[in-house]
Amino acid sequence: MSLLRATGLNVEVTGSPYPILREVEFSVEPGEILALVGESGSGKTMAALAVMGLLPFGIDMTAGEVQLEGRNLARSDGTVERDASQISMIFQNPVGALNPTMRVGSQIARAIQFNQQIGRSTALQTAIEMIGHVGIPGPERVARSYPHQLSGGMCQRIMIALAISCRPRLLIADEPTTALDVTVQAQIFELIKALVEEIGCGVVFITHDLGAVAEMADRVTVMYGGQVMEELPVVELLNDPKHPYTRYLLESVIREVDHRIEDIGVDFALTGCRFGHRCLLAHDSCNEYPALEEISPGHRLSCFAEITEAP
Amino acid sequence: MTQVPGPSSKRPADSQFVVRRVYVPKEQSLPRRWLSFMRANPLFTIGLILLTMFVGLAAIGPFFVGDPLRTNISEMFSPPSAEHWFGTDVYGRDIFARAVHAARLDLSIGLTIALVAMVIGSTIGVVSGYLGGWVDEIIMRLTDILLAFPGFVLALIIVAALDESLLNVVIAVAAAYVPYFIRLTRAQALVEREQEYADAAQLAGNSPIRIAFRHVMPNSLQPALVSATLVTGWAVLTVAGLAFLSVGIQPPQAEWGVMVGEGARDIITGEWWTSLFPGGMIVLAVMAFHFIGDDLTEARA
Amino acid sequence: MTLLDIQDLHKTFGRGADAIPAVRGVDLQLERGETLGLVGESGCGKTTLGRILVGLNVPTSGRVLFDGQDVVGRLNESQYRARVQMVFQHPQASLNPRFRVASTLSEPAKLLAANSDSEKISEAIAETLRLVGLGQEYLTRKPGQLSGGQQQRVAIARALMSAPDLIVLDEPTSSLDQSIRSRIISLLKDIQETKAVAYLFISHDLSTVRKIAHRVAVMYLGRIVEVSETNELFDDPKHPYTKALLSAVPSLDSNDRSERIILRGETPSPTELPVGCSFQDRCDLVHDRCRTQRPELAEVGPSHQVECFATQ
Numbered sequence: 069m070s071l072l073r074a075t076g077l078n079v080e081v082t083g084s085p086y087p088i089l090r091e092v093e094f095s096v097e098p099g100e101i102l103a104l105v106g107e108s109g110s111g112k113t114m115a116a117l118a119v120m121g122l123l124p125f126g127i128d129m130t131a132g133e134v135q136l137e138g139r140n141l142a143r144s145d146g147t148v149e150r151d152a153s154q155i156s157m158i159f160q161n162p163v164g165a166l167n168p169t170m171r172v173g174s175q176i177a178r179a180i181q182f183n184q185q186i187g188r189s190t191a192l193q194t195a196i197e198m199i200g201h202v203g204i205p206g207p208e209r210v211a212r213s214y215p216h217q218l219s220g221g222m223c224q225r226i227m228i229a230l231a232i233s234c235r236p237r238l239l240i241a242d243e244p245t246t247a248l249d250v251t252v253q254a255q256i257f258e259l260i261k262a263l264v265e266e267i268g269c270g271v272v273f274i275t276h277d278l279g280a281v282a283e284m285a286d287r288v289t290v291m292y293g294g295q296v297m298e299e300l301p302v303v304e305l306l307n308d309p310k311h312p313y314t315r316y317l318l319e320s321v322i323r324e325v326d327h328r329i330e331d332i333g334v335d336f337a338l339t340g341c342r343f344g345h346r347c348l349l350a351h352d353s354c355n356e357y358p359a360l361e362e363i364s365p366g367h368r369l370s371c372f373a374e375i376t377e378a379p
Numbered sequence: 380m381t382q383v384p385g386p387s388s389k390r391p392a393d394s395q396f397v398v399r400r401v402y403v404p405k406e407q408s409l410p411r412r413w414l415s416f417m418r419a420n421p422l423f424t425i426g427l428i429l430l431t432m433f434v435g436l437a438a439i440g441p442f443f444v445g446d447p448l449r450t451n452i453s454e455m456f457s458p459p460s461a462e463h464w465f466g467t468d469v470y471g472r473d474i475f476a477r478a479v480h481a482a483r484l485d486l487s488i489g490l491t492i493a494l495v496a497m498v499i500g501s502t503i504g505v506v507s508g509y510l511g512g513w514v515d516e517i518i519m520r521l522t523d524i525l526l527a528f529p530g531f532v533l534a535l536i537i538v539a540a541l542d543e544s545l546l547n548v549v550i551a552v553a554a555a556y557v558p559y560f561i562r563l564t565r566a567q568a569l570v571e572r573e574q575e576y577a578d579a580a581q582l583a584g585n586s587p588i589r590i591a592f593r594h595v596m597p598n599s600l601q602p603a604l605v606s607a608t609l610v611t612g613w614a615v616l617t618v619a620g621l622a623f624l625s626v627g628i629q630p631p632q633a634e635w636g637v638m639v640g641e642g643a644r645d646i647i648t649g650e651w652w653t654s655l656f657p658g659g660m661i662v663l664a665v666m667a668f669h670f671i672g673d674d675l676t677e678a679r680a
Numbered sequence: 681m682t683l684l685d686i687q688d689l690h691k692t693f694g695r696g697a698d699a700i701p702a703v704r705g706v707d708l709q710l711e712r713g714e715t716l717g718l719v720g721e722s723g724c725g726k727t728t729l730g731r732i733l734v735g736l737n738v739p740t741s742g743r744v745l746f747d748g749q750d751v752v753g754r755l756n757e758s759q760y761r762a763r764v765q766m767v768f769q770h771p772q773a774s775l776n777p778r779f780r781v782a783s784t785l786s787e788p789a790k791l792l793a794a795n796s797d798s799e800k801i802s803e804a805i806a807e808t809l810r811l812v813g814l815g816q817e818y819l820t821r822k823p824g825q826l827s828g829g830q831q832q833r834v835a836i837a838r839a840l841m842s843a844p845d846l847i848v849l850d851e852p853t854s855s856l857d858q859s860i861r862s863r864i865i866s867l868l869k870d871i872q873e874t875k876a877v878a879y880l881f882i883s884h885d886l887s888t889v890r891k892i893a894h895r896v897a898v899m900y901l902g903r904i905v906e907v908s909e910t911n912e913l914f915d916d917p918k919h920p921y922t923k924a925l926l927s928a929v930p931s932l933d934s935n936d937r938s939e940r941i942i943l944r945g946e947t948p949s950p951t952e953l954p955v956g957c958s959f960q961d962r963c964d965l966v967h968d969r970c971r972t973q974r975p976e977l978a979e980v981g982p983s984h985q986v987e988c989f990a991t992q
Contacts, residue, residue, distance in 0.1 A: 276857065575769075576774050
């Protein structure tokens with residue numbers, strides 16, 4: 069049984085005719101890092117928020133199932149039960165995601181107390197331990213600091229400490245290092261990988277950076293325009309992806325192959341494949357919506373074309 | 380799945396891919412959309428209705444009602460009736476006619492004042508915010524001094540210093556609200572001047588003055604434009620308040636504040652209609668501007 | 681003659697105890713038609729340096745020689761303003777939201793060009809638009825109607841309108857989607873070939889810099905710690921910080937699992953710099969001399985300079 073299984077997610081802006089997420093599905097196993105990759109507007113953050121039950125006001129999940137270890141979290145009114153003790157999330161802007169009026173040690177202690185019946189001083193002690201555990205020197209002093217007194221990298225570690233303080237089964241990381249320097253990013257990557265080994269949690273790693281994907285992920289789900297394009301192991305992604313969009317992405321990043329695909333925005337009103345209006349291999353079948361089909365073990369594809377050559 | 384021949388970056392020459400879009404608006408007739416808007420924004424709707432009424436009254440009313448200055452002692456102090464909707468005052472003048480003419484006067488004065496204050500205040504505010512330094516300091520301290528006085532008191536002082544004419548009333552009340560606009564646009568100008576497009580404008584060869592007026596100013600006016608509705612309401616209230624005290628606009632001019640001033644003493648003798656109707660119109664008009672202005676300010680935020 | 685010669689440039693913000701030294705003695709040269717990559721992480725001073733070069737900030741001390749003339753404080757004069765231009769990091773913010781593309785592009789032409797014949801200006805605008813790969817229909821659009829990549833193209837067109845000798849590009853592709861980045865980089869390279877314009881390409885993204893720069897300078901805490909020809913820097917970095925920076929960049933090659941160098945600690949605050957080499961607390965090769973003396977840039981190979989005692 070998968071740790072997390074999200075299927076058939078459809079998310080719409082209230083009152084709008086077309087969905088911003090369409091039939092999105094992905095799954096994570098315990099101890100596995102799944103990368104959710106896409107450019108801006110791909111819906112990757114929306115998908116994570118939907119799973120967490122954190123969709124903003126005015127955006128609803130109109131269909132879909134979210135199962136955590138087999139237990140269904142999705143409710144009939146289109147909301148998701150937020151299981152705080154099992155799923156944790158870290159965000160892109162570390163300083164902004166922490167409460168600016170509380171010392172960071174207290175914030176972590178509060179989170180611990182929310183899930184366990186322990187006293188305040190014990191929680192604070194545990195919080196200090198966690199801060200040291202995520203590689204911050206001088207944890208007692210840092211615990212007494214406010215977020216604005218700490219650097220971006222330190223705040224992100226604090227967020228990670230906060231997230232793992234309840235030993236979650238699943239960690240969702242939304243672009244955790246986008247706002248950080250590359251040397252700090254390397255430190256955070258090492259930290260997350262170490263924690264996965266230690267706790268055995270699953271990770272949904274949301275990013276637009278293919279380099280980060282190559283570093284961190286075991287499996288990858290590629291999204292574009294609110295639709296899942298392809299789902300495959302990371303080795304296959306880097307060597308021989310099958311979806312035109314994935315190949316386009318890879319080739320733009322690795323080589324300077326200019327495919328002359330226009331950089332126009334996503335058109336949410338398309339009936340068929342959301343990449344259709346930019347795809348060089350598009351043909352009439354593409355006006356139908358391509359369902360995700362398994363083309364080889366662990367590799368699913370949403371596309372009517374069949375690419376026979378290696379990139 | 381279809382086989383697509385050829386290298387991965389070429390589309391088959393004979394394929395004519397026509398992208399199909401489905402636009403499915405959840406069709407709602409226009410009236411129904413208006414209804415849901417009104418239900419969602421009740422105060423704004425009330426304000427809009429009132430304002431439309433007043434504007435209509437001010438624009439075409441004076442053509443249909445009688446002479447606001449015509450006196451008829453024989454009919455003095457008649458209560459509201461079919462002939463005189465709002466009754467008559469101590470000189471037998473039809474209060475409704477006077478109120479309608481006053482609407483035109485008050486609304487146009489209010490609007491003029493708001494616009495004058497906005498234009499002057501915004502210019503000073505942008506210059507102050509953009510230049511910074513000691514210019515900004517001096518302007519801000521002067522603004523602070525002016526803001527220390529309640530708007531009404533400031534207007535009172537200025538009108539008292541100048542002689543009493545309609546123009547001077549406009550000047551005085553506008554002057555009372557100029558500091559407000561200075562503050563508003565200066566705040567926005569401070570933000571806009573840090574934007575990259577302001578730097579880019581400098582690199583394109585613009586002198587600082589050009590950058591301030593061609594680039595920063597148009598982008599700094601948003602909050603001021605939105606506040607103009609609120610200020611119109613306040614201006615109407617201030618002018619009426621001054622007139623009530625016989626400052627600025629004087630009797631026998633038909634103006635809401637003048638009418639309330641004239642009619643206030645009649646309450647004791649039981650003639651409630653001489654002050655209630657003009658007073659009520661002031662309240663409704665200012666309320667209308669407030670409801671609209673408040674919602675606009677919130678929408679902007 | 682060298683197009684750009686920066687000599688001992690210093691820039692400190694604020695005064696007294698709150699002073700922040702952003703640039704602490706930079707020497708750098710740039711030739712005509714060349715691209716120099718300037719890399720470093722946040723707080724290293726690269727953006728400040730770029731802004732000084734285009735005249736948006738004034739240095740505290742030092743000289744900036746442009747074609748042999750010291751232009752410090754004089755970049756707003758008409759003779760220089762046209763020759764040095766900039767492309768900013770956030771394309772949306774760098775375009776006036778109320779201006780149509782035609783207005784944005786005509787400004788530098790009208791204000792900086794020698795002749796202001798309106799027909800010639802229209803021609804110049806049309807030609808530059810073609811050069812950046814946009815059709816004439818974009819002239820009437822406003823920034824809000826353009827995608828990020830298109831906005832940046834307009835910004836590049838604007839920089840080109842005055843026929844500059846040098847364009848400073850401050851993280852020009854960092855806020856664009858990954859698939860768009862390579863197109864913009866190709867565009868910039870084509871333009872350089874056509875117009876022989878020099879670029880100072882400021883970025884924290886090493887992989888992007890590698891694709892466009894002829895030479896690369898690495899900045900750390902306000903100083904250049906290493907400068908070299910591009911391939912040599914990536915193949916044989918000498919400064920410990922450069923090595924760590926390069927190794928931190930995630931690699932897309934699934935076969936490349938070389939040992940990653942993880943730096944200790946974080947970049948110190950510029951207001952609390954230690955005596956001697958500012959890298960001492962994070963460096964694996966540190967020894968006593970590093971804690972007392974500050975190293976200077978020295979040659980370690982043809983056109984390869986490093987500021988580190990361990991390499992000298």
